[in-house]
Amino acid sequence: MPFLYLILAGLCEVIWAIGLKKTDGLTTFLSDSSKIWPTIWTILFMLISFWLLSLAMRDLPLSTAYAVWTGIGAVGTVIYGMIFLNEPRDILRILCIALVIAGIAGLKLLGHKPA
Numbered sequence: 001m002p003f004l005y006l007i008l009a010g011l012c013e014v015i016w017a018i019g020l021k022k023t024d025g026l027t028t029f030l031s032d033s034s035k036i037w038p039t040i041w042t043i044l045f046m047l048i049s050f051w052l053l054s055l056a057m058r059d060l061p062l063s064t065a066y067a068v069w070t071g072i073g074a075v076g077t078v079i080y081g082m083i084f085l086n087e088p089r090d091i092l093r094i095l096c097i098a099l100v101i102a103g104i105a106g107l108k109l110l111g112h113k114p115a
Helices: 002-022 033-056 062-084 091-110
Strands: none
Touching: 002 033, 002 062, 033 062, 062 091
16 A cells, blocks of 8 residues: 555646646746646645655655655656656667666565565
8 A cells, every 4th residue: 555655646746737838937826827737736736745755764764755756756857858858768768767767666565574
């Protein structure tokens, strides 16, 4: 169950990072009320992400949980950027993302001792 919490926390991290981009750094809602909903969603998913991460950390070592959480967030946001924001898709970037995925998988395969 802790890895399920961790995966969900990582997916929420992707969502809040995308939301943060849409809010222009949580500042534009002060001058543009149309940005209030992206800001609310961003903060909501931040809280959910941290809560799920805290649940995962009950049973997983800090180092594993944090590395996997940030790895899922990094991979997810890069893929989103490549697909929807026309960010670079060169082979070196894709290789680097593959290395991050390999690291996440390696941490999962190595297992963990209960904290």
